[in-house]
Amino acid sequence: MPGLLRARPRLADAVLAVVGAAYQLVGATDLGGHFGDHARPLGLLLAAVSALPLAARRRFPISALVACVVLMGLFYGLGFRSQLGQLSVVVAAYTVWAHCRFRDALAVTLLGLAAYETSMLSGSPVSPVGDSLLALLLAAGVAAIGRTAYVRSHRLRDAEHEAEEAVAEERVRIAHELHDVVSHHLSVISVQANLARYVFESSPDTARTALDTITGTTTEALDELRRLLSVLRPPQHAPAEYRPQPGLADLDALAARVREAGIPVEVSVTGEPRTLPPGQQLCAYRVAQEALTNVLKHAGSAASLVIEYGTSQLVLSVTDAGGREVTPNPAGHGLVGMRERARMYGGVIEIGPREPAGFAVVLTLPYPSRPSPEPQEPE
Secondary structure, rough: OHHHHHHHHHHHHHHHHHHHHHHHHHHEEEEEOOOOOOOOOOHHHHHHHHHHHHHHHOOOOOHHHHHHHHHHHHHHHEEEEEEEHHHHHHHHHHHHHOOOOOHHHHHHHHHHHHHHHHHHHHHHOOOOHHHHHHHHHHHHOOOOOOOOHHHHHHHHHHHHHHHHHHHHHHHHHHHHHHHHHHHHHHHHHHHHHHHHHOOOOOOHHHHHHHHHHHHHHHHHHHHHHHHHHHHHHHOOHHHOOOOOOOOHHHHHHHHHHHHHHOOOEEEEEOOOOOOOOOHHHHHHHHHHHHHHHHHHHHOOOOEEEEEEOOOOOOEEEEEOOOOOOOOOOOOOHHHHHHHHHHHHHOOEHHHOOOOOEEEEEEEEEOOOOOOOOOOOOOO
């Protein structure tokens, strides 16, 4: 039963209204009466009806409190008393303090206290000072408890929102990773498959080499995809079982795969190499991978990969000598992904044709302000 009420808040509020009506019926008496002395029928009716607005307390908290206060004022103003207190007003006031803004809750609470004082005094109270003090203390207690619930619920809501944003950012990162991995490896496989088919009979050795490249590229692609997709499932393996993210040290292997696909790639390094954080290394690697994949798909000409370690920044450039005339799509997933990766680490990326022919991708990444530790395998 408690689980059902938590899952259906409107049903829970309806049950609460019925319980409140029964509670106030038991305590309702005429003025000067004692507990157990039943009030006149009108008093019993008002005692029960004054709890019914609780059924709408979550949807209309302020309206529910106003209705409870008005019915309570009528109850007291006609000379009736509740020996057990007005549970409906207490619950409605708590709801307002737990769900509404501070100024709204304070305003309606002050109006409720004023209405209570007016109705109590008009009903010839036995102890007006004691009743007023009790009402004031009760209102303060309800406000404190309700406000604590308000603050806690908003903190939980903020934490949930931050968690949702983190999940969304992680999904975008994974989408970029999947695009980079699939696009690069499938391009290599496509080129090698076409080569093997073309020379299958005239040059069996070349065809066999192309098929070996396809086998190795497929295995590597599946390995990377498995590693990426594993973060979408609950961890089932020790962190040491996963391969580290690729970085600057893997650029030679990347260039070798492109060479095997038939595109000459020259790799050169200038300046004094330095260790960068894993995130920046992955950014540089993925930009180089996407740029070389575009050379493989669109240019089909020799390419150059240059890594320059400057005094304050790393500059990575991929250029080609030109080939098929292709207009790049600036809104394409690959180009957008490269720009987002660069922006994430405070870098910039320049993408466009170069003179007299060819295409260039130049990534500039500033070094971190403090020394970075050695790259660690992802946990």
